[in-house]
Each structure stands twice: as C-alpha cells, then as structure tokens.
Amino acid sequence: DAGITQSPRHKVTETGTPVTLRCHQTENHRYMYWYRQDPGHGLRLIHYSYGVKDTDKGEVSDGYSVSRSKTEDFLLTLESATSSQTSVYFCAISESPPANEQYFGPGTRLTVT
Amino acid sequence: DQQVKQNSPSLSVQEGRISILNCDYTNSMFDYFLWYKKYPAEGPTFLISISSIKDKNEDGRFTVFLNKSAKHLSLHIVPSQPGDSAVYFCAASALGGTSYGKLTFGQGTILTVHP
Secondary structure, three states: OOOEEEEOOEEEEOOOOOEEEEEEEOOOOOEEEEEEEEOOOEEEEEEEEEEOOEEEEOOOOOOEEEEEEEOOEEEEEEOOOOHHHOEEEEEEEEOOOOOOOOEEOOOEEEEEO | OOOEEOOOOEEEEEOOOOEEEEEEEOOOOOOEEEEEEEOOOOOOEEEEEEEOOOOEEEEOOEEEEEEOOOOEEEEEEOOOOHHHOEEEEEEEEEOOHHHEOOOEEOOOEEEEEEO
16 A cells, blocks of 8 residues: 555634644655545546646645645645535555555544534 | 546445446557556545557456557456445656656546445
C-alpha cells in the first residue's frame, strides 16, 4: 500500500469556522490531489498539485484553498466551512501522468453543523 | 456536465456468475481509463486500466473492454465472489489538454455479490 495518511480522520465543526485537512505521503510522488465524495456524484476533484508550491483548481474548488510547501504534505483549507462542505475528503498521489494511476488515502469524514 | 457516467447505481449478482459494470464517457479527448474499487470507510483502490490503443485488458478475474466508437467501457468480473462486493468507480484521463494529469470519475456502481 502506498504510504498516504490523512488527518484528522473525522471532524465535526460549526458553520463559519476555518478547517484544515492534512495529507501526508512517504512515497515522494510529485502529484497530489484532493477529492470530495458525495452520494450521486462520485469523486470530484477540488484542487491538485504538480509540485512544491505548484497547485491548480479542480472542478469544485470554490470555498477551498490548498498549500504545498514540501513534497510530502498537501493541505486543504476550508476558509469558512458551510453545511454544503459536509462530505468525505480523499487525498490521492500519483508518481506522474500519463499513466495516472492515483493511490488514495483512507479519507476524512467532515461534518459541518 | 457529467463527462463520465455510470448509469447503474447498483448491481446484484450471484456468487460464481459474471458481473458486468458499465461506464460511458462523452469527452473524445479521454484516452486512458481506469477502474477503482472502494470498500466502506476506506479509500478507493486501483483495480485495472486500459489505454485507448487497446480494446481489452485482462488481469486475473478482471477484464476491461473499451469500445472507442461507442465511448463505452465495461468491467467484467468472472467468477464473482462475495469479497467483490464494493462500490466500483470508472475514471478517465487524457494525455493532453485540460484533462492532463487529472482523473474524471463516474458516480459509482454498488456491486453486491450474494453467496
């Protein structure tokens, strides 16, 4: 199994508060991704990174920001959490496209009340 | 606009029989396709992939078929086992363009294999 951890694994927070989720990898892979999984939508890309300090938006990036200051860590921040951001968040890593076989972390279940 | 669609939310199969999961796509730039399997409370795990230069790829009990003209792919599991019960996602990517380096996922199909 690829060495990917996510923290926290579960979090309950209140509307309007900032939240940061952390993804840590030990594989030294260049690409890192944040997805959210919701019923009926599958996995949707929020943001991704193609190198340290190099990030780009995915299809559902509004309300989220990311940072990657070193290869192994990719942080996802909800600037002001809303109930619509209640979801399960997955981090993934990839050595390089074009094969694009991404390896996923165990997920973080976030509930915004 | 859902570029990758799995139109069957669920599929129920008897142990030992074949499971066929289907996936359709609309973006003609997609040229690499993957299937992922997901158990509850775990992250998705990579199962099998296929490049657009092939129409079939086999790995043990799992075979993926690609029909480029129909923009359709399917995953066959033979024989199905109860441990195959999971959510299956198909995904697509492109070697170039705006989809480079990114996967687009379908909504998923819940497979239940009954003993």
